[in-house]
Amino acid sequence: QSVLTQPPSASGTPGQRVTISCSGSSSNIGSNSVSWFLQLPGTAPKLLIYRNNQRPSGVPDRFSGSKSGTSASLAISGLRSEDEADYHCATWEDSLSGWVFGGGTKLTVL
Amino acid sequence: QVTLKESGPVLVKPTETLTLTCTVSGFSLSSARMAVSWIRQPPGKALEWLAHIFSNAEYSHSTSLNSRLTISKDASKSQVVLTMINMDPVDTATYYCARMFWDYSSGWFFDYWGQGTLVTVSS
Numbered sequence: 500q501s502v503l504t505q506p507p508s509a510s511g512t513p514g515q516r517v518t519i520s521c522s523g524s525s526s527n528i529g530s531n532s533v534s535w536f537l538q539l540p541g542t543a544p545k546l547l548i549y550r551n552n553q554r555p556s557g558v559p560d561r562f563s564g565s566k567s568g569t570s571a572s573l574a575i576s577g578l579r580s581e582d583e584a585d586y587h588c589a590t591w592e593d594s595l596s597g598w599v600f601g602g603g604t605k606l607t608v609l
Numbered sequence: 610q611v612t613l614k615e616s617g618p619v620l621v622k623p624t625e626t627l628t629l630t631c632t633v634s635g636f637s638l639s640s641a642r643m644a645v646s647w648i649r650q651p652p653g654k655a656l657e658w659l660a661h662i663f664s665n666a667e668y669s670h671s672t673s674l675n676s677r678l679t680i681s682k683d684a685s686k687s688q689v690v691l692t693m694i695n696m697d698p699v700d701t702a703t704y705y706c707a708r709m710f711w712d713y714s715s716g717w718f719f720d721y722w723g724q725g726t727l728v729t730v731s732s
Contacts, residue, residue: 550718
């Protein structure tokens with residue numbers, strides 16, 4: 500069982516806006532920055548969002564992140580078929596002195 | 610161009626020791642703002658952080674696997690090595706190395722990942 504809780508699945512139709520949540524606690528999300536990663540089938544994770552809401556160069560502004568208290572969210576607007584992938588959140592866990600990840604959310608574009 | 614590449618055995622037997630090497634390019638393991646982590650992902654399951662090592666060779670391990678893991682680096686070879694003893698079938702996973710980057714505003718975060726290497730534990 501992952502320290503960070505994500506819904507196992509999410510879905511949307513092309514053009515829609517979808518959000519994926521990541522729930523934690525005061526010792527992880529509540530006190531540290533959150534990153535989001537996209538993982539296409541059979542490939543390595545790729546950084547989408549860091550420091551809760553910052554996009555690396557090359558990541559489209561359709562992707563946005565936010566954090567409030569002990570939860571974080573990833574929003575994808577203008578959904579495209581190529582967005583179909585697994586999405587993971589991650590942050591530092593103070594009580595474990597280590598990194599923790601969410602269980603991952605599989606996004607399906609209908 | 611930053612790249613990381615994992616190498617090691619694809620198959621190990623139960624109780625054996627796994628040794629994986631992460632060879633990096635495009636950055637220096639001696640840079641204070643860079644570190645390298647090992648992360649694994651069992652088939653169809655979540656990512657799990659294993660260990661990381663900083664430029665000054667300070668390191669940290671997952672508390673759940675602490676006694677089984679060793680991480681080291683050779684900056685001259687641009688390599689980070691992870692050793693895991695007493696392998697078990699439940700350790701079957703894709704093992705990734707990832708660069709950690711430090712930014713004053715952001716702290717540490719994973720910005721580049723290797724392609725991963727699938728390690729199967731079976732007799």
